[in-house]
Amino acid sequence: MAFAGLSLGTLSSAQSIIEEELEQRVTETTALVADFPRLAGLSDEEKRKLVEFVTGNLLFVLGHESGHALISELGIPVIGREEDGADSFSTLMALKIGDTYADRVLINAATGWFYSERRNRQDHVKTVFYDEHGIDLQRAYNIVCLMVGGNPEKFGELADQSGMPPERQGTCRGDYSNAEWSWNKVLEPHRRKPKQGKTEIKAVYGPAKGELEIFEQAARRMKILEVVSDMLSDQYVWRKPITIEMQTCGETGARWDLTAAAVIVCYEMAQEFSFLYRAYRKTQAFALADEETQVATRNFQAAAE
Numbered sequence: 001m002a003f004a005g006l007s008l009g010t011l012s013s014a015q016s017i018i019e020e021e022l023e024q025r026v027t028e029t030t031a032l033v034a035d036f037p038r039l040a041g042l043s044d045e046e047k048r049k050l051v052e053f054v055t056g057n058l059l060f061v062l063g064h065e066s067g068h069a070l071i072s073e074l075g076i077p078v079i080g081r082e083e084d085g086a087d088s089f090s091t092l093m094a095l096k097i098g099d100t101y102a103d104r105v106l107i108n109a110a111t112g113w114f115y116s117e118r119r120n121r122q123d124h125v126k127t128v129f130y131d132e133h134g135i136d137l138q139r140a141y142n143i144v145c146l147m148v149g150g151n152p153e154k155f156g157e158l159a160d161q162s163g164m165p166p167e168r169q170g171t172c173r174g175d176y177s178n179a180e181w182s183w184n185k186v187l188e189p190h191r192r193k194p195k196q197g198k199t200e201i202k203a204v205y206g207p208a209k210g211e212l213e214i215f216e217q218a219a220r221r222m223k224i225l226e227v228v229s230d231m232l233s234d235q236y237v238w239r240k241p242i243t244i245e246m247q248t249c250g251e252t253g254a255r256w257d258l259t260a261a262a263v264i265v266c267y268e269m270a271q272e273f274s275f276l277y278r279a280y281r282k283t284q285a286f287a288l289a290d291e292e293t294q295v296a297t298r299n300f301q302a303a304a305e
Helices: 015-033 044-073 082-095 100-122 138-150 152-161 166-190 211-224 224-235 265-278 291-304
Strands: 201-205 242-247 253-257 262-266
Touching: 015 044, 015 100, 015 211, 044 082, 044 100, 044 224, 044 242, 044 253, 044 262, 044 265, 082 100, 082 138, 082 166, 100 265, 138 152, 138 166, 152 166, 201 211, 201 224, 211 224, 211 265, 224 242, 224 265, 242 265, 262 265, 265 291
Parallel strands: 201 242, 242 262
Antiparallel strands: 253 262
16 A cells, blocks of 8 residues: 555555555565465465455554544644544545555455454454444444545445445545545644655564564565555654554554554554454455344444434
């Protein structure tokens, strides 16, 4: 996913070149993980899709936590839940690129939330409605909504596959317009001008051992952190340097660490995305339209009304 040279209102002139480079990284990373024992049951094509799935979800998470970093470090006002704002920032960031790879990042991110919801349902995990984050189904559909709202012709079929009714797809145009206008408005004073110096944003890959080591190697090969750090440094004037980091945490997670001024994503999260793909890859391509999910969605909508 090509973040370098991106603003929410402009596209990189080197977009096609960067996309080709990213596709090459996917090919190289797929070869890197090909002999990993946990992937023994996957075909070559499935291994490539796993790399794209894990990478896409990690990039979305990094975009989300970068949204928190911008809000915190630049004093961005938030009306509503900050978690929702961070999700919309990450989604818009990909949509404005407009290339095939960026589209797949969002499709994989939405699919990841639907996989997670399906797993929790099967494992009888209780939904925590008071959590600061939206429930998994909401986060998945919010991504789809911004996609179809920003480009109905391009993503209408995708929204249909998700079970989103036509009337909701229509109102998603307003959701997209509001989110795009709002983020552009609050970020405009912090845009870096062409002649301004860039704030140093380090990309740090912490050590990983055992089964996590392959995820460190894959992240390095994909240059996941550099993709995000380059964008943040290129586009915004920061009050101070920050760090983008992957590390071993002992548990699945990601966060913006205000004290350390660091966006942190755990290797365990990459491992969890790998588990999700391997467990649910044989379900429908977009993983959204299974009957139980649609029933749960209708029940949730009815309860809200």
